Amino acid sequence: MFKPKKSLGQSFLVDQRVVRDLVEAVEPTRPDLVLEVGAGTGTVTKELANQAGKVLAVEFDHDLIPILRENLKSFDNVEIINKDILAYRIPHTASRLKIVGSIPYQITSPLIHKLIETEEWLVAALLIQKEVAEKITARPPKATYLSNFISAFANVNIVRNISKTAFKPQPKVDGTIIKIKRSSKPYTIDPKPFSDFLHRGFSHPRKMLKNIFPEERLKNAGIDPQARAQELTLTNWLGLFELEDVREHAGRVPTK
Numbered sequence: 001m002f003k004p005k006k007s008l009g010q011s012f013l014v015d016q017r018v019v020r021d022l023v024e025a026v027e028p029t030r031p032d033l034v035l036e037v038g039a040g041t042g043t044v045t046k047e048l049a050n051q052a053g054k055v056l057a058v059e060f061d062h063d064l065i066p067i068l069r070e071n072l073k074s075f076d077n078v079e080i081i082n083k084d085i086l087a088y089r090i091p092h093t094a095s096r097l098k099i100v101g102s103i104p105y106q107i108t109s110p111l112i113h114k115l116i117e118t119e120e121w122l123v124a125a126l127l128i129q130k131e132v133a134e135k136i137t138a139r140p141p142k143a144t145y146l147s148n149f150i151s152a153f154a155n156v157n158i159v160r161n162i163s164k165t166a167f168k169p170q171p172k173v174d175g176t177i178i179k180i181k182r183s184s185k186p187y188t189i190d191p192k193p194f195s196d197f198l199h200r201g202f203s204h205p206r207k208m209l210k211n212i213f214p215e216e217r218l219k220n221a222g223i224d225p226q227a228r229a230q231e232l233t234l235t236n237w238l239g240l241f242e243l244e245d246v247r248e249h250a251g252r253v254p255t256k
Helices: 016-024 043-049 062-071 105-116 130-136 145-151 191-201 215-220 234-242
Strands: 032-037 054-058 078-081 096-102 121-129 154-162 175-182
Touching (some): 032 043, 043 054, 043 062, 043 096, 062 078, 105 130, 130 145, 130 154, 130 175, 145 154
Parallel strands (some): 032 054
Antiparallel strands (some): 121 175
16 A cells, blocks of 8 residues: 655645646646646546547656556556656647646745746646745735745735645645646846846845945935835836846846
């Protein structure tokens, strides 16, 4: 009998209502290719396979692969892939690519960065820790690094909060389904340098920004030097980023 591994943060979604809500968030249809992050035992995979044209079920734990194959043997539109999603190359496809997954805490931020840096997908529905979802959707005066980074390239909203009782084994915290939709008009900046720039800005959240950036540059961007990182809007950050020395970043913010 398979025993969930704490080292991998394994908690399997067992509430069928939550499964349906997670899948419905991306509205899968027959023309769609759906990439599932962390297929587990195939509970979500089955629901996806019933609605999407094809499902790429990516699962890191090799011990779960035989279970997946057995549970999904009646579906001919599921491809089981035993890989680390962070090392997996998201495929180029003529189909509409959508992403679904119940995500362990330790890979949430790296996965979101991977998605932002990949242009192929249209929409993602991720079940993540509630606390992380709140950080991702935060706004000034409580904005975060993640909320600003994602908002530059995609639109994100909370679908619904999920009780920890929806999982087995039961985790210590509740979860939240978030929906990330790639913006039709994202800012034409390179994600990597903008990410590094934001990390610098949020490196000391309790400090005034004049202790992180040159005061003159802040004033030129129309930002109060005594403000703190969490108080700035995305427009503020983009304006400040535009004033960075061209040698410090590879991207530029378009004039709006």
